[in-house]
Amino acid sequence: MSWKSGLWLSLFGAGLLLLVPAHGFAAPQQGPSEPQAEQTKSVSGKVASIASDKKSIVLEVNNGDDKQTMQFIVNQNTQVTGRVSAGSMAIVQYQPTDDNQYLALVITPQNTP
Numbered sequence: 001m002s003w004k005s006g007l008w009l010s011l012f013g014a015g016l017l018l019l020v021p022a023h024g025f026a027a028p029q030q031g032p033s034e035p036q037a038e039q040t041k042s043v044s045g046k047v048a049s050i051a052s053d054k055k056s057i058v059l060e061v062n063n064g065d066d067k068q069t070m071q072f073i074v075n076q077n078t079q080v081t082g083r084v085s086a087g088s089m090a091i092v093q094y095q096p097t098d099d100n101q102y103l104a105l106v107i108t109p110q111n112t113p
Helices: 003-019
Strands: 041-050 056-063 066-073 089-096 102-109
Touching: 041 066, 056 089, 066 089
Parallel strands: 066 102
Antiparallel strands: 041 056, 041 089, 056 066, 089 102
């Protein structure tokens, strides 16, 4: 085999690797306090309260005909993409943690028509 055909074969093999979906491989294990990306969820609702230390937010969400509240942990990695206050509507992207809490990843104000 010439070096040119070997080069093409290598490039072809590398190209095939790019076509394989990333979720087809096992992800490296994360620590017990780090949620896994596959568990990311989203919910929208009315902001019921924001803790005075800004480390948690409570959202009132509709669950069918019932309303329930969900509390989210806010940390230094949480992205807030606009102004959110008690009484406003918001969308929270979150991940459940291993200790059955919800970690807010992104909090976005939701405009109501």
